Each structure stands twice: as C-alpha cells, then as structure tokens.
Amino acid sequence: YEDRQDIVENPILIFEVLSESTELKDRGEKFRQYMSLPSFREYVLVNPEAVLVEVFFKKSADEWRYSIYQSLSDVVHLQSIDIQ
Numbered sequence: 001y002e003d004r005q006d007i008v009e010n011p012i013l014i015f016e017v018l019s020e021s022t023e024l025k026d027r028g029e030k031f032r033q034y035m036s037l038p039s040f041r042e043y044v045l046v047n048p049e050a051v052l053v054e055v056f057f058k059k060s061a062d063e064w065r066y067s068i069y070q071s072l073s074d075v076v077h078l079q080s081i082d083i084q
Contacts, residue, residue, distance in 0.1 A: 010039040013080045017046045031056070042080035 016026045043056040053069040077084045
C-alpha cells in the first residue's frame with residue numbers, strides 16, 4: 001500500500017461506527033485482524049442508533065479490558081492517547 005495516502009500503518013486506536021450490515025464483521029473478523037498489529041491498543045465501537053459506545057483496551061498481550069458507555073452523561077476515557 002505504499003502508493004496509497006489513506007492507509008495507516010501502525011494504528012494505536014481504531015474507531016468503528018457500527019451499522020447493521022457491518023457490525024458482525026467489525027466485532028469479529030476485523031477486530032481479530034487488528035489485534036494482530038503490534039501497535040494496536042484500543043478499539044472503540046460506536047452505535048449511531050443508540051447511546052452506546054464500547055471500548056476495548058489492551059492491558060497485556062493476551063488481556064483486554066472492556067468498558068461500556070450507555071448514558072449521555074458518561075465520559076469516555078481513551079487510555080491509549082490519554083484523553084476523555
């Protein structure tokens with residue numbers, strides 16, 4: 001992909017906006033592929049049809065922490081880049 005400008009090579013954080021047609025792939029196959037990237041540390045799934053944000057954060061090589069946000073008053077903390 002050397003000639004492409006829309007490719008990120010070493011992502012730390014990836015956001016996916018879910019849709020009915022892509023949700024299963026985003027939660028399954030794509031997430032597993034992303035997990036194989038050494039730089040990848042955090043995965044955020046956003047459901048545009050509801051107040052719902054899910055965050056997976058890599059704590060160690062084989063351990064991921066899951067957080068769910070379901071209220072408009074919730075503050076999402078993105079640990080990989082240390083922002084809220």
